[in-house]
Amino acid sequence: MKLSNKVSRIALAVIIxxxxxxxxxxxxxxxxxxxxxxxxxxxxxxxxxxxxDGDWNSPEDFNEYLTAGEHRxxxxxxxxxxxxxxxxxxxxxxxxxxVCSFFPDVFSRWxxxxxxxxxxxGALILLYKIGKRVTGVxxxxxxxxxxxxxxxxxxxTTIYLRMYASLTFWVLAFLYLSLRMYDRKNEVKIYECVLxxxxxxxxxxxxxxxxxxxxxxxxxxxxxxxKDRHIKSLLFYVGAAIIxxxxxxxxxxxxxxNVLGGNRGLGSLKMEIDVITIVTYLVxxxxxxxQILAKEIFLGQLWLLILCSVxxxxxxxxxxxxxxxxxxxxxxFIIVPGVVYFIFIALVSPFNSDRYxxxxxxxxxxxxxxxxxxxxxxxxxxxxxxxMPAAMVLASALAFVFVTPYYVYGKTDLYKPKTDNCVFVGTxxxxxxKCIDKFMNYDSTMIAKTTExxxxxxxxxxxxxxxxxxxxxxxxxxxxxxxxxxxDVERTESDSLDEMVSDEKLRGLDEVTVYxxxxxxxxxxxxxxxxxxxxKNYELIQKDRQFDEFxxxxxYFVETESYCNVYRFYK
Numbered sequence: 001m002k003l004s005n006k007v008s009r010i011a012l013a014v015i016i017x018x019x020x021x022x023x024x025x026x027x028x029x030x031x032x033x034x035x036x037x038x039x040x041x042x043x044x045x046x047x048x049x050x051x052x053d054g055d056w057n058s059p060e061d062f063n064e065y066l067t068a069g070e071h072r073x074x075x076x077x078x079x080x081x082x083x084x085x086x087x088x089x090x091x092x093x094x095x096x097x098x099v100c101s102f103f104p105d106v107f108s109r110w111x112x113x114x115x116x117x118x119x120x121x122g123a124l125i126l127l128y129k130i131g132k133r134v135t136g137v138x139x140x141x142x143x144x145x146x147x148x149x150x151x152x153x154x155x156x157t158t159i160y161l162r163m164y165a166s167l168t169f170w171v172l173a174f175l176y177l178s179l180r181m182y183d184r185k186n187e188v189k190i191y192e193c194v195l196x197x198x199x200x201x202x203x204x205x206x207x208x209x210x211x212x213x214x215x216x217x218x219x220x221x222x223x224x225x226x227k228d229r230h231i232k233s234l235l236f237y238v239g240a241a242i243i244x245x246x247x248x249x250x251x252x253x254x255x256x257x258n259v260l261g262g263n264r265g266l267g268s269l270k271m272e273i274d275v276i277t278i279v280t281y282l283v284x285x286x287x288x289x290x291q292i293l294a295k296e297i298f299l300g301q302l303w304l305l306i307l308c309s310v311x312x313x314x315x316x317x318x319x320x321x322x323x324x325x326x327x328x329x330x331x332x333f334i335i336v337p338g339v340v341y342f343i344f345i346a347l348v349s350p351f352n353s354d355r356y357x358x359x360x361x362x363x364x365x366x367x368x369x370x371x372x373x374x375x376x377x378x379x380x381x382x383x384x385x386x387x388m389p390a391a392m393v394l395a396s397a398l399a400f401v402f403v404t405p406y407y408v409y410g411k412t413d414l415y416k417p418k419t420d421n422c423v424f425v426g427t428x429x430x431x432x433x434k435c436i437d438k439f440m441n442y443d444s445t446m447i448a449k450t451t452e453x454x455x456x457x458x459x460x461x462x463x464x465x466x467x468x469x470x471x472x473x474x475x476x477x478x479x480x481x482x483x484x485x486x487x488d489v490e491r492t493e494s495d496s497l498d499e500m501v502s503d504e505k506l507r508g509l510d511e512v513t514v515y516x517x518x519x520x521x522x523x524x525x526x527x528x529x530x531x532x533x534x535x536k537n538y539e540l541i542q543k544d545r546q547f548d549e550f551x552x553x554x555x556y557f558v559e560t561e562s563y564c565n566v567y568r569f570y571k
Contacts, residue, residue: 002137002138003138008141009130010138012128015124015150015238017160018149018150020121023557027110029410030109030407031415031507034162037112037162038433040161042156044093045069045096046064046069047077047081052447054446054448054496054497055446056446056503057444058443062445064105067104067105067141068101068103069104073098073101074096078093078097078454087258089260090252091481092166094159099111099112117161119169119289120165120169121510123165124436126172130172132177134331134370145364145367146392148362148366148369150399151396152399152403153297159405165358166207167206167210168359168377170202174199174203174213174217177199178196178218178221178333180192181196182333184233188232188233188236193237193239194355196241197244200238200244200245201244201245201247201251205248209345211245211259213360214241218238218241220336277472280469280471287468289342290302292353293305293361294355297361297368299395299399299402312328315371316371329554338366339367341357342357372388414541414542415438415441420441421445421505423445423500425449426496426516427519428494431564432536446503448500450497450521451525452521452525457523459517460547461547480481498532501529507533510570512535512569513567514538530569534571537570541567541568
């Protein structure tokens with residue numbers, strides 16, 4: 001069935017509206033934040049430092065920590081925050097800061113979400129254009145973009161309040177421009193070179209993974225251009241990309257130290273790790289990412305991912321070696337960056353998280369969709385061809401019903417305070433950061449730290465890892481500690497519990513809510529409070545979630561509803 005350009009544009013608009021509407025619904029029911037989502041607002045807007053050594057903080061303090069008030073349209077502050085954080089380039093934070101500056105002193109999830117909506121709208125339009133460039137058929141392009149737009153992958157990327165929706169847009173923009181310039185053979189359009197330069201500049205300044213993904217796309221481009229002897233257009237293509245990257249480096253020279261001297265992951269460990277531990281941990285990492293892919297695109301069903309992968313591989317073998325039909329060249333622009341990027345990130349990512357592969361998920365979705373279109377076209381009875389889009393619609397509907405996207409949360413009632421005041425006791429790892437939005441509901445919150453670490457947590461973590469096939473040799477706790485502290489294994493520790501129990505305000509309270517981080521020695525903290533104050537009684541308000549509720553230990557440490565036992569202490 002052929003579709004006109006006008007009908008295709010209308011259908012694309014409907015697909016985008018439905019996809020974003022579903023994202024809006026999940027965003028509306030979202031409860032709580034990943035700790036990095038709260039860091040998005042802090043790093044974008046504020047230089048505020050909270051009192052974290054036995055000091056009291058007011059709701060206004062937390063609000064100032066997250067919002068653009070004193071520093072409205074202060075891009076130097078944004079830049080300086082990224083230099084200190086030393087993890088990401090500044091462009092995304094500058095965009096968030098710009099939006100927040102129009103709403104001074106307002107903390108709202110909808111501000112960062114609005115940015116994601118704009119970027120994902122652009123990403124879906126680009127994905128359609130990419131699909132049309134690859135297949136030359138409007139209908140196939142619509143099926144391709146629909147397969148991603150109605151997936152959990154798209155929803156998750158849209159509702160996660162970080163730079164990954166923006167990264168996805170810039171990756172797809174680079175891919176689309178590459179396909180356009182490939183189609184021109186040896187002809188050069190200067191405006192396309194300028195667009196490519198700007199795309200590289202913005203991509204590099206958004207997230208460093210753009211460099212690797214764009215490099216894979218560029219590698220495919222270079223191979224085909226050299227093979228076709230289109231050297232002139234290749235030189236302009238490479239030159240525009242290099243200039244764009246050079247400008248990014250000139251604007252933010254810390255790129256080199258951030259990328260090459262990163263403080264995250266296994267590379268940051270100052271310890272010996274057994275080879276068998278590394279190997280089994282990498283196997284575990286890959287399996288985590290396979291689970292991610294199954295959840296994001298295949299209804300959370302590992303068997304469905306395996307079945308579809310077998311079908312796609314079998315179809316490639318059939319067409320290539322039996323039918324003697326090569327894959328269209330443009331297909332490799334999707335396959336190489338999608339597959340290689342996903343596998344590479346699975347192996348080297350500092351944490352096992354879906355966010356790192358978000359930019360590859362639309363490409364993988366497109367790859368599977370187009371492979372199945374190819375398979376369906378083998379059916380001679382054209383009346384059966386609608387089977388595929390019908391199956392995709394059904395799968396999407398089932399996914400939205402039975403699969404909960406990451407970052408929605410919604411399992412806590414801590415947003416309804418049981419007391420007027422609150423105390424958080426953690427370690428030097430800044431665990432309090434993910435609870436800030438809860439603290440804003442109390443009249444005041446004391447944040448205190450202890451050097452007494454949990455006596456059982458690392459053993460639990462070791463058991464968790466071993467149950468998933470990692471031969472830890474007792475070192476998984478040190479690995480986790482390095483990851484949690486972003487490699488800063490020499491982070492300065494302090495203990496403010498003595499100051500906490502001697503605090504006059506705390507001693508005068510009849511009751512208080514106490515969050516105790518699972519990194520802290522809970523018995524030690526409880527003993528300090530009950531013996532050092534008149535708050536001799538306590539009851540558990542919310543028990544920490546268990547490791548087994550997570551596919552991946554990293555999620556345990558960063559999700560908003562884990563990582564703490566919460567008590568009400570009273571006289």
